[in-house]
Amino acid sequence: MKSGSFYVSTVGRVLKWARANSLWYTSTGAGCCADEVLNASGNRYDLERFGCVPQVDAKQADLLIITGMISYKAAPHLKAVYDSMPSPKYVIAVGACANCGGMFAPEFSYSAVPGADRIIPVDVYVPGCPPRPESIMNGLIALQEKINGTGRNHHKAQ
Numbered sequence: 001m002k003s004g005s006f007y008v009s010t011v012g013r014v015l016k017w018a019r020a021n022s023l024w025y026t027s028t029g030a031g032c033c034a035d036e037v038l039n040a041s042g043n044r045y046d047l048e049r050f051g052c053v054p055q056v057d058a059k060q061a062d063l064l065i066i067t068g069m070i071s072y073k074a075a076p077h078l079k080a081v082y083d084s085m086p087s088p089k090y091v092i093a094v095g096a097c098a099n100c101g102g103m104f105a106p107e108f109s110y111s112a113v114p115g116a117d118r119i120i121p122v123d124v125y126v127p128g129c130p131p132r133p134e135s136i137m138n139g140l141i142a143l144q145e146k147i148n149g150t151g152r153n154h155h156k157a158q
């Protein structure tokens with residue numbers, strides 16, 4: 001390997017590592033899943049040890065954690081929040097409501113969007129109603145692996 005490409009790949013890896021371990025997040029804070037995100041951020045589960053720090057202003061955040069049902073009325077505001085975040089930016093959808101509409105799915109409600117990915121791109125889906133804080137941590141680790149290119153989905157099939 002030429003020394004130039006060695007430095008480029010090493011700097012690239014360091015940047016990915018730094019990005020994956022300093023995910024400052026903002027959250028929609030809707031629904032009962034928001035309590036589980038708060039729980040995961042508390043001192044028992046402590047998301048901050050993964051470098052995942054809450055931010056009030058979306059302009060300071062590079063991770064959007066979506067919780068709860070998204071109504072069609074709220075959808076443009078969610079898109080505006082996402083658009084105001086600096087790139088590169090990532091999204092985790094937490095719970096059945098954010099993933100697919102959950103109990104408010106179109107079969108049951110005319111006003112619910114059937115999943116956050118109908119509005120903005122989603123990187124990781126955390127299943128459950130509600131998911132436990134461990135599941136949210138698992139989703140965060142999956143996102144870190146995705147950013148680093150070391151995730152379970154990045155292994156070649158045998």
Ligand code: SF4
Pocket residue numbers: 030031032033034067068069094095096097098102103128129130131
């Ligand atoms: S997925 Fe379940 S726990 Fe989460 S916001 Fe929807 S109804 Fe509440």
